[in-house]
Amino acid sequence: MRNFVITTDSNSDLPIEYIKEKSIGIIPHYYNLGGITYGDEVNLTPxxxxDRMRAGLMxxxxxSNPQVIRQTFQNYINLDLDILHISFSSGLSGGCSNVMAGARDICEENPDAKIIVIxxxxxxxxxxxxxxKAVEMKEExxxxxxxxxxxxxxxxNFSTFFTVNDLYHLQRGGRISKTTALIGSIMNMKPILYINEEGGLVPLTTIRGRKKSLSTIFNYMIDNMxxxxxxxxxxxxAHGDAPDDAMYLKRLIKEALPxxxxxxxxxxPSxxxxxxxxxxxxxxxGEKR
Incomplete structure (x- = not known):
């Protein structure tokens, strides 16, 4: 039985220290800001x-790039390693289909190779x-x-609830209408969203006020566990450069689940x-999405 490596993509948002410690392979997703494409060798700090988004840059x-995917997988196969790749949702990006296609091609060219894409x-x-979880089980x-x-x-059983501070970005991405974003912003409404069974990010409800929206996703978590x-x-x-709000949530969790x-x-950024x-x-x- 061959040894194997665990790979994922940059959208998994794992700390770089963890990625290095556990030797996780990363396939980048990309973003363009101000005419410059980032995600591979060149990147911005969070x-x-x-801050550039706050200044108005969109x-x-x-x-993920099919050529980068193929090269990443081939490098591991050349080391006689099988691959367990854990992918960003197919309901949110074409990256998962790119990875599956790359894995299929590499395995056809290397009949002894095994690549499993989740x-x-x-x-x-x-x-x-x-x-x-995959790393823990591998270590066991x-x-x-x-x-x-x-x-x-x-x-x-892997659940994710989100709230956002600015409705404009959801409106720009087609998640809500321009009218809904305008009215919601005036009334200080904060949407609560979750990732559903099909892997899409969908609205659940709206809450007035930032602190109440944070408490709401905490309560949803407790109920769903x-x-x-x-x-x-x-x-x-996970937070979009909002460390104080992240610490507020951490305090709520620690009080309930010390x-x-x-x-x-x-x-x-992707x-x-x-x-x-x-x-x-x-x-x-949790028990459900």
Whole structure:
């Protein structure tokens, strides 16, 4: 049985320290800001990216590059490693289909190779938790097939709730109408969204006021955990350059669930281009999406 590597994409929003420590392979998603394409060797810091958005620059995004995918996979195959790739939602990007096509081509050219692609139907640290669980199981001695089977079986137990601070970016991405965005902004309404069973980001409700919207996604998390409340060993908070709000959520979680590990990281520019500065996501394991 060959050894294997776990790979994912930059939209999983995992901390760079974790990626390096666990030797996770990363396939980049791209964004263009001010006429410059970022995502490969050249990148902005999260602070630089969100500050430029606040100054009025509007980024565009691009999915993963098929040539980069093929080269990344081939490099691991050349080392006699199989690959478990954990992908950004096919419901939000064409990147997953690019990865599946690349994996299929590489396996046709290398009959002894095995590449398993998991479509998480999730995003940000909701995707990242898949990676964390896969790494834990690999370190316990589980095989690539055992890990892939577990992830597929529990796919709908990885939950992600979001709220955003500025409705304009949702309107620009076609999630809400221009009229809804205008009225909502005037009334200080904050949408609550979640990633559904098809992997799409869909509105759930609207709440007036920022702090109340944060408390609402926390309450949704508690309600959705169900029987996973005790088994949920990690809860993730993703934020669009809003560290104070992330710490507020962390305090709420620690008061209710003092023994849980909490991971906080910034939302990657490829996702943040659509959610904007101030977006906050809660990612965890629950009984349902």
């Amino acid at each position: 602070k630089e990216f969100y 980024p565009t995004t691009m999915a 479509d998480t139907l999730n995003a940000s640290l909701g995707e990242g938790i898949f990676v964390i 001695g589980k095989t690539i097939d055992e890990i892939a089977s577990w992830l597929e079986e529990h796919k709908m 169900g029987r996973y409340k005790d088994d949920n060993d990690i809860i993730c908070i 023994h849980k590990k909490i991971l906080i990281n910034t939302i990657s 996702i943040g281009s659509h959610s904007g500065p101030g977006a906050i996501g809660l990612c965890f394991m």
